[in-house]
Amino acid sequence: MQEHARKLDNKKTVIIGGGPAGLAAAYELSKTGVESIVLEKDQMVGGISKTVNYKNYYFDLGGHRFFTKIEAVENIWKEVLDDNFLHKKRLSRIYYNKKFFNYPIRPLNTLRGLGLWNAFLILISYSYAHLFPAGQEETLEQWVSNRFGKRLYKTFFKTYTEKVWGISCSEIRAEWAAQRIKGLSLVKAVKNALIKPKNSNKKEVIKTLIDSFDYPKLGPGMMWQSMAEIIQGNGSQVCLESEVEAILWNRNNKSIDSVEINVNGQRKLFHGTDFISSMPIRELIQKFKPTVPEGVLKASNHLNYRDFLTVTLIVNKQDVFPDNWIYIHEPDVKLARVQNYKNWSPYMVPDQNKTCLGLEYFCFEGDELWSMPDEELIELGKREMAALGLVQKHDVEDGTVVRMLKAYPVYDSGYRGSLNTVRKFLDGIDNLQLIGRNGMHRYNNMDHSMLTAIYAAENINGANHNLWEINEEPEYHEERAGKSAGELVPDEIIIKSFNRMDKFGFAAAIGTVSGLFIFLATIFLVIKGGEVVGPNLQLLNQYFIGYSVTIKGAFIGMGYSFLWGFLFGWLFAYLRNLFLGFFIYRVKRKVEMLTFRDFLDHF
């Protein structure tokens, strides 16, 4: 025990990145008395989920809802912010073709908005996709079209997705979409379809998560700021404006010695026993000194990111629209999403007679949008909002622009191979762990990013978690508390019960037993004898031509009975397999649709 405590005393962890993951790691380490230092290149903590303050208007970059099924993460949120959370009902819609559509999509509302003819065409296209699905699902376009039909895909997925990623949906890997619903276990879905959860139903649980969420009064930044204060209060350090310039590693013993930062032109070295990085992998690799092997460097350069900017407009109107955010599917504007921060939390706007809107544009660093001067971007925002009919230009009284680099790791066709190469190299470095979204080049949400950090901290304290398994295996929408009745049934039992029946085997078994039945019954009556032998069983010869209650008849009856039993057994097994297959297919589609309901939310 004392030995363990002494070991912990000697530990010092350097954490690169002060986003949710980096801070969570430091927070967890500080609880166990392990000293850490967080190096954040920005002027504030929070990373890609920071909250910016502009003239006392607070705005969140991307809109970060707080909901999780991960108890450890929820506990941290509660510990840090206690009752500073608001519970918000979610309202978000899609703006397309000058109309609003509820999102998550509601069939009736969608049909009303699209009109009868369009709805009919969508239905035809949907049915066609289900009857004749594309054989391969390599791209997002094929993946979505196979499930929703080409027409629905073009209406509700194509434009927005391409705005977000900046590449055609035919170039985005289907794997990305599959990862968004990866938590779906078909076996669990079947189980839940058979056995209703004890106290709640799964649909309700998911519905609740999609339809409402918690949100800090002053945005997520409030959480990160408080967390940083607690970390510092526990004796660790959080250094802002501390961009890591180099990572000094030792090739021989495959470990990191220190990281180098540049503060006001002065070189500073931070030594540590352990290192945790949440910085984008591409940058991390580039900063290694001495340089990493050529192949690893090359692979890291193939990891791409999508950047993002928010044009914030302060509107001189009390109410603009009731939504928390709106997805803009109009192809004529570059705008992809509009946040209404006041509807997230009224505390984010100092004057309740005004509204603060966040216009979100997705771009690549250095492209036309990214390089546009702030004034022009604000003008663009005003123009597009007016074109959409959401805000009049003269109502906008102020605005600002915030650019966010590497907001999304891109899952393009080459990313997996490149990531594997880089991972293989980094896995070989003993005292380095990767966490977070960019740190792992994985589309982790805030809670999963924090979980990677919690596990990394536990690893430093002696645990042996594989961080790459997080957000890979567990269900995203797993039930929050207690075990449902379904969960008490082991998966193996469900799998065994839902396996196919061997048609021939069952047919032969039923045929044999039926044949034996008639044979033994006939022989039994023959042995019993009597004046008239088995007059009633004899009636079978109305169907079994040639049958009689005799020894010879017993064999004939057995033959007939075997044949009919065989046919019955085969048909039974065939129908059982068919209906079971249909049941499983229905369950799979239903749960896919259910999870896909909030698909756009994950961008």
Add this chain to the structure above:
Amino acid sequence: MNGIKKKEEKLFSGIIRFNAKILGLVLGLLMGLVVFIATNWLVIMGGHTTHDGITVIGPHLSLLRQFFIGYKVTFTGSFIGFAYGFALGTLSGSLIAWIYNKIVDFKS
């Protein structure tokens, strides 16, 4: 390949095996209950009286006694019928499962 995919593959590629004891028990209970309920139903319904003044209950079902020795369409007979039905059902169910499993094992 992750655990979920493995489970799905097992779900789709596996062939069901029967538990002979359970199938026997289920089929036994079913057959026993069919005989038991059918007998008592006729007992409750009462039957009909012939020209000779004799009350006949369930003349067709009582043909079962050719195979089920001791069976009658009476309340007591329903228990005897249940026992025979149960025995026959158990035997048939177990035999079906055994033959089926043997064939599946042989094929795989």
